[in-house]
Amino acid sequence: MTTLLEVKDLVVEFPTRRGVLRALDGVSFDIAPGEILGVVGESGAGKSLTGAAIIGLLEPPGRIAAGEIRLQGQRIDNLPPAQLRRIRGRRIGAIFQDPLTSLNPLYTVGQQLVETIRTHLDVSAAEARRRAIELLKDTGIPAAEQRIDHYPHQFSGGMRQRVVIALALAAEPQLVVADEPTTALDVSIQAQIITLLKRICHERGAAVMLITHDMGVIAETCDRVAVMYAGRVAEIGPVHDVIHRPAHPYTAGLMRCIPDMDVERERLHQIDGAMPRLTDIPRGCAFHPRCPQAMLRCHEQRPELMPAGATRAACWLHDAATAAPVELTA
Numbered sequence: 001m002t003t004l005l006e007v008k009d010l011v012v013e014f015p016t017r018r019g020v021l022r023a024l025d026g027v028s029f030d031i032a033p034g035e036i037l038g039v040v041g042e043s044g045a046g047k048s049l050t051g052a053a054i055i056g057l058l059e060p061p062g063r064i065a066a067g068e069i070r071l072q073g074q075r076i077d078n079l080p081p082a083q084l085r086r087i088r089g090r091r092i093g094a095i096f097q098d099p100l101t102s103l104n105p106l107y108t109v110g111q112q113l114v115e116t117i118r119t120h121l122d123v124s125a126a127e128a129r130r131r132a133i134e135l136l137k138d139t140g141i142p143a144a145e146q147r148i149d150h151y152p153h154q155f156s157g158g159m160r161q162r163v164v165i166a167l168a169l170a171a172e173p174q175l176v177v178a179d180e181p182t183t184a185l186d187v188s189i190q191a192q193i194i195t196l197l198k199r200i201c202h203e204r205g206a207a208v209m210l211i212t213h214d215m216g217v218i219a220e221t222c223d224r225v226a227v228m229y230a231g232r233v234a235e236i237g238p239v240h241d242v243i244h245r246p247a248h249p250y251t252a253g254l255m256r257c258i259p260d261m262d263v264e265r266e267r268l269h270q271i272d273g274a275m276p277r278l279t280d281i282p283r284g285c286a287f288h289p290r291c292p293q294a295m296l297r298c299h300e301q302r303p304e305l306m307p308a309g310a311t312r313a314a315c316w317l318h319d320a321a322t323a324a325p326v327e328l329t330a
């Protein structure tokens, strides 16, 4: 597999009055060109922070304390801000939960699209406008030739998120980081927007890192999925395997939480306990206080990602040296 994005042993820390908080503690994964990687986990697991670190938008005082982020082999985690901004606009697009944070209310969507296109691509104003109209059409905005001259407030929430997707793709990026892109929208249009995002990125050959807490979205949209827990990747692998043959007990618990339309309500299941606060992540495996399969070593030794069937899981159950392979059922 050729690699587009490589995140290796990423550590993000926040200095606080009570000491340094480690919000990400050794996050590793990669994304292939054109691939859609889903990132799931409960809130506070570090999904958004990972996305923010990749696009260079960590909120101070948060900082990358260790590890590397590479785009096509080039390190981007330690670049000067100006250079990082260029990469962020040109090679990595971003889509956030609330379209209003990505759009400037004072400019028409056309002005914003044209500006983004011309900042990053060497084209005339007329050509940039032509491309902007085409992008708006591609994202399903009706009457794009007229709508291009409207202001963000003149669009509905769903239409605004389409504009944001157009904006994220305007400079023809290789990677789009989408953080809960539909959470702020009506349920009825969430699926449309996800389908659109998938189609348009596929057509343009852009890879997507799709951050969501919605396993249903992951199942329908993604090629692979990374499950995060307490600032680390607990499991990563092809979406079908992670969903149907989860190797990490946390993933297995998450899968049991998905309401199954065909089955009675008693299938609804919560994982006992809560994710630990960053201030008191347990020693050993951070999941051990909630894990039905915890062993003695889980209390002391922290597992790294290791091969586990068709996926990789940070779980001692799959340590070839000590255990026979284990099958978990979701």
Ligand code: SF4
Pocket: 248, 249, 250, 285, 286, 287, 288, 289, 291, 292, 293, 294, 295, 298, 303, 314, 315, 316, 317
């Ligand atoms: Fe459970 Fe141990 Fe695996 Fe952690 S390492 S998920 S505690 S079995």
Ligand code: MG
Pocket: 047, 048, 180
């Ligand atoms: Mg988040």
